[in-house]
Amino acid sequence: MQKILIEGGHPLNGKIRVSGAKNSAVALLPASILADSEVTIEGLPNISDVHTLSDLLEEIGGTTSRNGNDITINPENMVAMPLPNGKVKKLRASYYFMGAMLGKFKKAVIGLPGGCYLGPRPIDQHIKGFEALGATVTNEQGAIYLRAEELRGARIYLDVVSVGATINIMLAAVRAKGKTVIENAAKEPEIIDVATLLSNMGAKIKGVGTDVIRIEGVPSLKGCTHTIIPDRIEAGTYVIAAAAQGEEVVIDNVIPQHIESLIAKLREMGVTIEESDEQLLIKPGKKLHSVDIKTLVYPGFPTDLQQPFTSLLTKAKDTGVITDTIYSARLKHIDELRRMNAEIKVEGGSVIVSGPVKLEGAKVKASDLRAGASLIVAGLMANGITEITGIDHIDRGYEQITEKLSALGASIWREEMTEEEIIQLQNS
Ligand SMILES: CC(=O)N[C@H]1[C@@H](OP(=O)(O)OP(=O)(O)OC[C@H]2O[C@@H](n3ccc(=O)[nH]c3=O)[C@H](O)[C@@H]2O)O[C@H](CO)[C@@H](O)[C@@H]1O
Numbered sequence: 458m459q460k461i462l463i464e465g466g467h468p469l470n471g472k473i474r475v476s477g478a479k480n481s482a483v484a485l486l487p488a489s490i491l492a493d494s495e496v497t498i499e500g501l502p503n504i505s506d507v508h509t510l511s512d513l514l515e516e517i518g519g520t521t522s523r524n525g526n527d528i529t530i531n532p533e534n535m536v537a538m539p540l541p542n543g544k545v546k547k548l549r550a551s552y553y554f555m556g557a558m559l560g561k562f563k564k565a566v567i568g569l570p571g572g573c574y575l576g577p578r579p580i581d582q583h584i585k586g587f588e589a590l591g592a593t594v595t596n597e598q599g600a601i602y603l604r605a606e607e608l609r610g611a612r613i614y615l616d617v618v619s620v621g622a623t624i625n626i627m628l629a630a631v632r633a634k635g636k637t638v639i640e641n642a643a644k645e646p647e648i649i650d651v652a653t654l655l656s657n658m659g660a661k662i663k664g665v666g667t668d669v670i671r672i673e674g675v676p677s678l679k680g681c682t683h684t685i686i687p688d689r690i691e692a693g694t695y696v697i698a699a700a701a702q703g704e705e706v707v708i709d710n711v712i713p714q715h716i717e718s719l720i721a722k723l724r725e726m727g728v729t730i731e732e733s734d735e736q737l738l739i740k741p742g743k744k745l746h747s748v749d750i751k752t753l754v755y756p757g758f759p760t761d762l763q764q765p766f767t768s769l770l771t772k773a774k775d776t777g778v779i780t781d782t783i784y785s786a787r788l789k790h791i792d793e794l795r796r797m798n799a800e801i802k803v804e805g806g807s808v809i810v811s812g813p814v815k816l817e818g819a820k821v822k823a824s825d826l827r828a829g830a831s832l833i834v835a836g837l838m839a840n841g842i843t844e845i846t847g848i849d850h851i852d853r854g855y856e857q858i859t860e861k862l863s864a865l866g867a868s869i870w871r872e873e874m875t876e877e878e879i880i881q882l883q884n885s
């Protein structure tokens with residue numbers, strides 16, 4: 458088991474390339490189950506969530522072959538193998554095996570998903586959608602059992618705007634008989650990416666990117682080749698790191714429109730950002746002013762950038778208030794940032810950050826993926842050495858984060874943990 462160490466204070470300069478989107482990748486891989494022949498996905502991020510899902514595709518009889526960041530999946534021998542335990546518990550997106558296997562085999566048994574604990578993360582809207590399509594869904598000893606004689610198109614109104622439910626219902630509905638309409642659908646770029654793959658496979662989907670998605674079911678889907686979109690959350694994390702500790706940083710392979718809410722907030726803070734088609738140039742001003750943030754569904758400010766943004770606010774003058782309307786309990790980074798000298802109060806549903814303060818390096822723990830990203834941003838700014846444990850969370854979502862930041866001039870590296878440190882981490 459490893460930890461990440463950062464000697465803070467080194468300026469960041471140069472170019473950093475963003476990888477393929479984790480939250481697309483984790484849906485595109487299960488979507489391949491629906492095809493009758495080989496699917497190639499180009500530009501996948503080399504992260505542990507992708508490895509776990511590839512292993513799960515093999516567990517159900519698929520074959521996968523990798524060529525750098527591209528993967529080809531042959532679904533021809535896949536079967537409706539129950540996956541009640543094991544690797545499905547390691548990540549959130551294993552829930553996409555429900556929609557994809559239900560669509561293909563009309564049955565599935567999938568353990569309740571793991572992933573980051575951000576407070577309660579129910580999947581009632583996924584289940585509501587599957588039931589509307591004609592499936593019987595039961596929860597037995599921590600696994601969801603789904604079965605349908607046939608899937609029939611339906612009109613489904615989502616009570617909450619959910620990325621996962623929108624994609625999961627799409628995965629099942631593309632193979633249902635007749636027309637499905639998903640109302641109050643989520644509009645995140647990853648949903649468009651998944652719909653693009655499904656359309657290339659032969660699915661008939663209209664309206665993605667709006668809140669009403671219309672799907673006409675088809676009897677079969679074929680293989681195809683698809684190139685994934687860049688990761689807007691990884692890009693946003695590096696934009697924040699550049700605003701925190703950069704001189705001149707170019708973020709390459711980014712769709713600026715995907716992070717407009719972040720760019721707007723950083724400009725309000727005094728950061729200069731130049732946009733071109735696939736790049737952003739970040740030049741932070743000498744002094745940053747605080748801003749308030751409220752996370753919202755896309756195209757609002759993403760909850761996944763709330764935690765790294767909190768670290769940046771410690772450097773800004775005055776008080777910034779962060780309200781996460783998607784996951785109000787996404788706060789596990791706060792105590793760790795306080796250990797590093799941050800002045801942060803939690804009042805009601807809001808996080809109040811006062812600054813500027815000079816952060817001090819400390820031993821801290823990443824308890825979820827973006828908490829880890831926030832500690833890395835903090836470590837880059839801090840005096841002295843920051844030691845981050847719990848980095849398996851970070852490796853779920855960031856490809857080669859230490860290498861990428863080192864190339865910008867950060868002093869960041871990995872070390873093996875001692876046995877004593879591992880025991881301490883497990884007991885904490
Ligand atoms: C793998 C993946 O893509 N993960 C992302 C996805 O998670 P995920 O798809 O799990 O998040 P959702 O969009 O579904 O969740 C949004 C809100 O709806 C609630 N909800 C969701 C489903 C449901 O059936 N019932 C319900 O009440 C959730 O508790 C949450 O408050 O979107 C989140 C919100 O942008 C991101 O933080 C995650 O990074």
Ligand SMILES: C=C(OP(=O)(O)O)C(=O)O
Nearest residue numbers: 549550572573761826827
């Ligand atoms: C919460 C996240 O991931 P997951 O939904 O996979 O836990 C995230 O990407 O920030």
